[in-house]
Each structure stands twice: as structure tokens, then as C-alpha cells.
Amino acid sequence: MAVIEIEGLAKSYRVYQKKEGILHSLKGLFHREYRTVEAVRGIDLRVDRGEFVAFLGPNGAGKTTTLKLLSGVITPTSGQARVLGHVPWKRENAYRRRFALVMGQKNQLWWDLPANESFRLHQQIYRIERRQFERTRDELTSMLGVRELLSQPVRELSLGERMKMELIAALLHSPEVLFLDEPTIGLDVVAQYNVQNFLRHYQQARQITILLTSHYMKDVAALCRRVVVISLGRIIYDGSLSGIIDRFGGHKVISLQMSNGQPPHVMARYGQILAAEPPRIKLRVQRAVVPQVLGAILAHHAVEDVSVEDPPLEQVIAEMFTHPNGPGNHADFGESQP
Amino acid sequence: MSREPGMISAGYAGPGESDEPSEGLRGGRLGSGLASAAFPSRLAVWWTILRISIEERLVYRGDFALGTLMRFLPIVTQIFLWGAVFSAIGAASGATQVAGYSYRDFIAYYLLTMLGRAFSSMPGLASGIARSIRDGTVKKYLIQPIDMLGFLLLYRVAHKLVYYLVAAAPFALVFYLCRGFFPGWPDAATLSAFAASLAMAFLLGFFLEATLGMIGFWFLEVSSLLFVYMLFSYFFSGHMFPIDMLPGVLGRVVQVLPLQYLAYFPSAVFLGKITGPALAWGLATQLAWVVVFMVASRAAFHFGVRRYSGFGG
Numbered sequence: 001m002a003v004i005e006i007e008g009l010a011k012s013y014r015v016y017q018k019k020e021g022i023l024h025s026l027k028g029l030f031h032r033e034y035r036t037v038e039a040v041r042g043i044d045l046r047v048d049r050g051e052f053v054a055f056l057g058p059n060g061a062g063k064t065t066t067l068k069l070l071s072g073v074i075t076p077t078s079g080q081a082r083v084l085g086h087v088p089w090k091r092e093n094a095y096r097r098r099f100a101l102v103m104g105q106k107n108q109l110w111w112d113l114p115a116n117e118s119f120r121l122h123q124q125i126y127r128i129e130r131r132q133f134e135r136t137r138d139e140l141t142s143m144l145g146v147r148e149l150l151s152q153p154v155r156e157l158s159l160g161e162r163m164k165m166e167l168i169a170a171l172l173h174s175p176e177v178l179f180l181d182e183p184t185i186g187l188d189v190v191a192q193y194n195v196q197n198f199l200r201h202y203q204q205a206r207q208i209t210i211l212l213t214s215h216y217m218k219d220v221a222a223l224c225r226r227v228v229v230i231s232l233g234r235i236i237y238d239g240s241l242s243g244i245i246d247r248f249g250g251h252k253v254i255s256l257q258m259s260n261g262q263p264p265h266v267m268a269r270y271g272q273i274l275a276a277e278p279p280r281i282k283l284r285v286q287r288a289v290v291p292q293v294l295g296a297i298l299a300h301h302a303v304e305d306v307s308v309e310d311p312p313l314e315q316v317i318a319e320m321f322t323h324p325n326g327p328g329n330h331a332d333f334g335e336s337q338p
Numbered sequence: 339m340s341r342e343p344g345m346i347s348a349g350y351a352g353p354g355e356s357d358e359p360s361e362g363l364r365g366g367r368l369g370s371g372l373a374s375a376a377f378p379s380r381l382a383v384w385w386t387i388l389r390i391s392i393e394e395r396l397v398y399r400g401d402f403a404l405g406t407l408m409r410f411l412p413i414v415t416q417i418f419l420w421g422a423v424f425s426a427i428g429a430a431s432g433a434t435q436v437a438g439y440s441y442r443d444f445i446a447y448y449l450l451t452m453l454g455r456a457f458s459s460m461p462g463l464a465s466g467i468a469r470s471i472r473d474g475t476v477k478k479y480l481i482q483p484i485d486m487l488g489f490l491l492l493y494r495v496a497h498k499l500v501y502y503l504v505a506a507a508p509f510a511l512v513f514y515l516c517r518g519f520f521p522g523w524p525d526a527a528t529l530s531a532f533a534a535s536l537a538m539a540f541l542l543g544f545f546l547e548a549t550l551g552m553i554g555f556w557f558l559e560v561s562s563l564l565f566v567y568m569l570f571s572y573f574f575s576g577h578m579f580p581i582d583m584l585p586g587v588l589g590r591v592v593q594v595l596p597l598q599y600l601a602y603f604p605s606a607v608f609l610g611k612i613t614g615p616a617l618a619w620g621l622a623t624q625l626a627w628v629v630v631f632m633v634a635s636r637a638a639f640h641f642g643v644r645r646y647s648g649f650g651g
Contacts, residue, residue, distance in 0.1 A: 073480050075644060093483040101481050108478055110390065112397040117390050124386040125484055127379060
């Protein structure tokens with residue numbers, strides 16, 4: 001069953017162009033120049049109940065704009081969207097009681113009061129029945145290990161603890177759809193891991209639908225089976241995480257440990273040398289010719305150890321962003337269906 | 339945590355108020371189903387917002403109390419200043435009155451406008467709304483089932499209640515010490531009219547400043563605009579001198595502005611300067627202005643949000 005249905009969704013902003021200098025500032029008083037920024041240029045997407053979907057894309061790709069559209073903060077220029085059957089930008093309370101948006105950089109809790117007070121207020125705003133509220137709160141606080149911090153003023157919590165409290169605040173009303181915008185930004189590795197773990201268990205247990213944007217590939221790899229890549233306001237890939245490498249990783253990395261001290265440049269004829277620390281050499285080889293290359297190397301050189309790996313995901317994705325028209329020979333950016 | 343710029347608000351706000359942290363927009367994920375909930379559950383929401391806002395206000399009670407006390411000092415200056423003005427006028431022309439106000443009337447008037455301002459001044463409200471639009475925190479009012487104006491009003495009530503709690507004793511002391519300046523207690527009807535005008539001054543101040551803050555949806559930076567407004571308000575609300583002293587066209591213009599209901603009107607009612615049909619008419623006009631700005635702030639929010647593009651990530 002589709003929880004989120006998006007058709008041709010587009011959002012453009014008019015941005016005031018301010019040139020440097022006093023003269024231009026004065027001119028700007030009378031005649032302003034605007035530039036239209038097309039943040040989202042026609043997105044089609046369907047997300048079913050219980051899916052955990054990651055939005056990937058460079059800064060300014062349109063990820064956050066899409067989340068803002070889906071949570072009703074802004075109204076689209078054109079196109080349609082329905083979440084749980086509601087049009088988000090109508091901002092009906094019936095919809096607002098069924099979803100939550102968590103932004104990693106925004107502190108939504110009352111700064112000077114214990115988190116529990118903010119939670120109490122949420123209980124009232126979202127009209128959560130008292131016993132239900134207490135049960136959910138206690139469950140969430142023990143899952144995230146912050147139970148004993150409930151009565152401590154939020155300003156005295158660490159960033160990681162605060163993020164956990166933010167998540168709890170967002171989940172108290174048991175939203176069916178959760179939008180997470182960079183939930184682990186700025187957290188240390190341990191806190192990141194804890195939040196990831198929590199999200200995975202929570203999502204599996206409740207089967208809620210989650211849309212996540214993150215710059216941490218570890219978040220995405222740990223949590224999401226489905227990845228939607230947005231670049232320049234368009235969806236350029238929609239499929240599994242490993243599929244990204246199959247589709248866009250046009251090459252593999254062959255790591256060799258040579259048994260005798262052969263000069264590395266000899267290996268250059270097999271592929272691009274990525275690193276050479278004799279006796280170890282790393283070669284970048286076109287995916288299609290890996291078997292032949294490997295065969296030739298083993299036939300002509302004394303090799304002690306060999307491994308063939310996909311390039312790191314971050315690298316594939318970075319290449320995807322910098323060459324949106326296709327770095328790899330298998331890339332097909334026109335159609336994004338996996 | 340930002341605070342109101344000092345200069346204008348120090349003269350403008352009630353004693354102690356200008357030093358308070360500004361609007362609680364940075365505060366929690368707040369709200370209420372103010373519009374649609376059944377009445378008992380709506381009351382529970384209101385009560386929770388009020389209770390939590392009061393708790394928040396009490397966190398920095400020491401600083402707050404000290405600030406409040408220190409801001410009573412200008413009263414002394416004012417009493418001496420006007421004393422000097424009147425004795426200079428008396429020495430020069432032999433007059434004991436200026437535009438129908440004696441020295442005693444003047445001090446009584448001044449003390450009463452201070453009380454009026456304690457209800458109608460809204461330190462940090464407009465700038466807080468504008469800032470929350472600029473930095474994106476206004477989003478929470480769009481995402482959560484919550485009415486922004488309803489929430490801010492309750493937050494402001496809490497803010498005022500805590501303020502009265504701290505300021506009641508100093509206010510009582512000042513009025514007691516200055517009792518000689520007053521003609522005596524007005525009758526019960528006048529007192530009720532005074533109380534009503536103070537309550538409406540609070541609402542008018544709130545909705546007027548909220549409307550101004552919503553301009554932030556169109557112009558991201560509104561601090562200069564607010565500065566101009568505060569300057570006008572300082573003179574034309576009657577905070578500095580009774581506006582019926584203003585001559586000619588200016589006097590007539592000020593009479594039709596809503597600003598007089600923030601300070602001049604309640605004081606004039608208490609001093610018995612407005613009575614009978616004029617009093618009824620005045621109260622009705624004040625109420626009309628409250629409704630005008632209530633509607634204006636709602637409309638500004640409605641259209642502003644449609645324009646809103648969710649600044650600040």
C-alpha cells in the first residue's frame with residue numbers, strides 16, 4: 001500500500017541577486033534582479049508502508065526541499081503529492097498528528113527545561129492518552145538509554161543525548177511516517193551507531209515508513225534497503241544501495257601483493273595505478289575486463305596475494321554527483337528504474 | 339538567546355521587562371489543537387502551555403527580579419525631571435498647569451502609563467516572530483498540530499503573570515510612596531472600566547506586535563521597521579506625555595491611531611478624564627482595534643505562510 005505518492009512535484013524559488021558593492025546595493029533598492037532556482041524539478045516517487053528509504057544527493061540537490069514539501073512546510077510550484085492520503089501543504093491537523101519531521105540541526109526542545117516537560121506538552125498537543133504516553137516515553141527512553149536524563153535541563157545534555165531526546169519527542173505520538181533530515185549530523189561515532197541501531201529496531205518493530213537524508217554513507221548502508229539519489233532536483237537513481245555500484249561503479253579495484261620486487265610501473269599497462277607501495281599495488285580496472293586482466297596478471301607475474309573489490313561507495317556516489325551525465329560506461333541516467 | 343536591543347525597549351517596556359529573554363520561539367515543539375479540540379482537552383492544552391511557560395520564565399528568576407527592580411529607578415528621575423520643568427514654567431509665567439495638567443496630575447499620569455505599559459508592552463514579540471521566520475524555527479508551527487498565535491498568546495500570558503508576580507511588590511511600594519500625587523481612588527465603575535482597558539491594552543499590544551512580526555514573511559529584516567514603530571509608539575501611545583497635550587492636526591491624528599489605547603487611554607480612564615458616553619465609546623473603539631489586529635495578524639500569518647519558502651534548512 002502506497003503511503004507516499006508523488007507526481008511531477010516541482011518547486012522553484014525566486015532568489016534576490018545581490019551584487020557586491022555599495023553602488024549595486026543602492027541600485028537594488030529600485031530595481032531588483034531575481035534568479036529562479038529550481039530546487040526540485042519534477043519528481044515521481046512511490047513509497048510503500050514499512051519502507052525505509054534514503055535520499056542521497058549533494059548539498060542543494062533538493063533533498064531537504066522534498067522533505068519540506070512532504071511535511072507541508074512549503075507549497076510546490078507544480079505537481080502533486082499525497083502522504084497517508086493527505087495533501088501535505090493543506091496542513092490539516094489530521095495529517096499533522098500522523099507524521100513527524102526531525103531535523104538534525106534544529107533544536108526543538110525547550111532549552112532551559114527538562115526534556116520531560118517538552119514531552120508532556122507533546123502529550124497534550126498530540127492528544128496522547130496518559131498511560132499510552134507514559135508507556136511510549138518509558139519504552140523509548142530505555143531503548144535509547146536516556147531514561148535517567150529525563151529531568152535534567154536540555155541545555156545540560158550532550159549533543160548526542162539531545163538528539164536522542166529530539167527523536168523521542170518526534171516519536172511520542174507514534175507517527176506512521178517519519179522524515180529524518182540528517183539525524184546524525186555532528187554526532188560522534190558511538191552516538192551515531194546508537195541512533196542507527198535504535199532507528200533500525202524501531203522501524204522494524206513498528207513497520208513505519210521512514211524517509212531519511214544523510215551524508216553519512218554508514219547511516220544509509222545500515223538502515224536503508226532502498227536508495228533514491230537526487231541530483232539537480234531530479235531523481236537519477238532509485239534502487240538498492242549495492243545497485244548503485246553495479247550501475248555507476250564502472251570499475252573495480254584490484255589489490256596485488258607481488259612476490260618479487262617488480263617496479264610498479266610495469267603494472268601500468270593493466271590499468272590505472274591508484275597506489276603503489278611495493279610490494280603492494282592497487283589498480284583501477286574497467287569492470288568488463290577484470291577477468292581478462294586478472295588472468296593476464298596471474299599468468300605473467302608472481303603474485304602472493306590478490307583481491308578484487310568494488311570502489312568505496314562514497315567514491316562512486318561522489319563521481320555520480322560530479323559527473324551527473326555518467327562517469328561509468330554502464331550508466332544510464334535517463335531512466336532511473338532499477 | 340537573543341535579547342531586545344536595549345535603547346528603545348529600555349524606555350519603552352515596562353520596568354524589568356526589556357531584559358527578559360525574547361519570545362519563546364526557540365522553546366519546545368509546542369502547540370495545541372487550539373482550533374479543533376473539544377473544550378476540556380483544549381483547556382488541558384492551554385494549561386500545559388501556560389504551566390510550562392511559567393516554569394521556563396522562572397528558570398532565571400534571580401536575574402529577572404534584579405532587572406525588574408533596577409528598572410524602577412527611572413521613576414525617580416521622571417519625578418524630579420517634571421518637578422524641574424513645572425517649577426521653571428511657574429517661575430517664568432506663574433502658571434501651575436501645562437495643557438490642563440498640574441505637576442501632580444502629571445506624575446499620577448506618568449505612574450499610570452507605567453502600569454498600562456506593564457500590560458501592553460511586548461518585549462521581543464515582533465522581533466522574535468521575525469527571527470523565527472528568518473532562521474526557520476517557525477516551521478514547527480507548520481508541522482505540529484498547533485496554532486502559532488494561540489501558543490504565543492499563552493506564552494505571553496505566562497510571561498506577564500511571572501512579571502506581575504515579581505513586580506507587584508515594587509509597583510505597590512511606588513504607588514504607596516507616590517499616593518500624594520493621586521486625587522484618590524476612583525469609583526467602582528471607573529475601576530472596572532480601567533481594568534477592562536488594561537486587559538484590552540494587553541490584547542491590543544499582543545496582536546499589533548504579532549502583526550508587525552509577520553511582516554518578516556515579506557521582508558526578512560524588520561528591525562529598522564520595529565525601531566520606527568517603537569519610536570512612534572513611545573510618543574503617540576502617551577507613554578512620554580499625555581497625548582491630549584498635542585496641538586492641532588497632530589493631536590487629531592493621534593486621536594484616531596490605535597496607539598493611544600496602549601498607555602494613554604487606561605490612564606485617562608483612571609484619572610476620570612474620560613467619562614460617560616465618551617468612556618463607552620472609547621472602550622468600544624479599543625475593542626474594535628483589538629479585533630482589527632486579531633484578524634490582521636491571522637491574515638498576515640495565513641498569507642505569509644503561503645509565501646514562506648522555509649529558509650534556513
